[in-house]
Amino acid sequence: MPAAGRHLAVMAGLAVLGLIGYRLLTTLEGGKAHICMLVMVWAIAATGLNVILGLAGYPSLVQASFFGGGAYISSLLLQHGWQPAVAAVLGIVLTMAGAVLIGLVFARTRGQYFAIGTLFSGAVVTLVLINEKGVTRGQQGMPVGLAWSTDLTIKLLAVSVPASLAIFYVIARSHIGDRLRSIREDEDLAAHLGVPTAQIKLIALVISSAFGAWAGVLQAQSDGLISPSQFTFVKGFLLFVAIGLGGYGRLLTPVIGSFIVIGVPELLDLGPGISQIALGVLFLVVTLTVPGGLIGGAEGVARRAAGVIRRPTGSDVATPSEALT
């Protein structure tokens, strides 16, 4: 399929995905609608992580804090009488500013040092949310003034999931997408080809924070109550697991991954302990047996099945851009 046709098909597919989401949110009842909403919110936050972790291979463990940043900042601004749209935009912009600070410190680090640095940053955010009781009401959580009608929140969610994925699709195919993938392949070599690796990692972290913060705004508006426990590093790990399960850097990973880490445990009504152990085992099994994640694995099966019918040609090697879908 020519590139333009392929792009159109992907965009059309994402639009259908948004319509399905809208349909589910408006027809499901009670708990199931809530689970669907959670999966969609998480898919947006995970899309951000899919940029830095999926494309660049950098394990950012601060994503849940960006999620919380958007939720808390927008809610606090609403509480102080700011316009809903302004509160939402500032929630994103200020969270991105926080990401710039974290990035300036840790974008020069690598591997486990980056993971520890972002984990530490997330822990600081959680401590502030818990202990600044005068502002955040601590562990007991904070009621959120609803800025929009439920209907508008649902529409925003239904649009935001495909829009986020579409933005990811564009980023992955842009010059910055190539630079991010070059860092994942071999950061030293990338630097020797002239890629500004620290700068690109910083940009990726800030992009990921924008997705996280917007997800946080929607989470607060959907739930009407936010608490620090929704945004702890455990949630950051769950986002990480979501990306690993779906497949690093693939377009639909955030949706599939969020459904597995959030949707399935809630639907099966597993307690947090059991679901985390089950997810941990699943993550290990997938990582060890299907390195491309569940989407990559499914693609491999489909390719093999197709190969039985049509004789394999020499073009079955996935190029980087093919491996993205």
Add this chain to the structure above:
Amino acid sequence: MTAILEARDVVKRFGGLAAVDGVSVSLDAGTILGLIGPNGSGKTTLLGVLAGTQAPTAGIVLLNDRPISGNGPRHSVRAGIGRTFQTTRLFPTWTLGQCMRLARGERDKRRSIAHFSEDEITEALGLQADIDRPCGSLTSASQRLAMIAIALSTAPSVLLLDEPAVGMDSSEAVVLADAIRQVRTALGIGVIVVDHNMHFLMPLADAVVVMASGRILATGTPAEVRANESVIASYLGS
């Protein structure tokens, strides 16, 4: 001739070990300099300092009389230093063309320097058939050439090649030597080649620097170096 690349009193220490211990080298534009010496003599470390891979502990590296050392590899490559590595380093899932286009896209656009187009690079190196193949699927000799192709895509004024002929048979090494000469002549760039294969290096190099224990043991034309008694004793053998 004017020196395009100059290292002055470069020292590189790793803890107590001086891998490079006060080395001064200069490279003229349009010449090929062979860098030889026993394992552990500091050749690769010196190449790393010249390429910006490592910052020197002391001393300075000048490219066109401007200091470039200590600012990291990106700064050096954009200033005009392309390098390859001793072990094969490529993006295995990327095609050669994708790697070359990434490198070309990162060039400093303000710097104008004679350079080869993608087609000219692949033609010089005999890689035309490999341009759309994933780097990981190329033969080991083609992978060595692919590293050079990618380094050339950065439009270097100086090309640093770390054991480019390793793993190549003699006919492949001849193709490589011809390609290096062609690039040097066509673009007028300076080339430093580290290699242990004297059959490959000696006919190729205009001048040779011999290192031992982090210092320069001898410098001269290939014939002079081959006749140097201390070089024969410490490295070449009789």
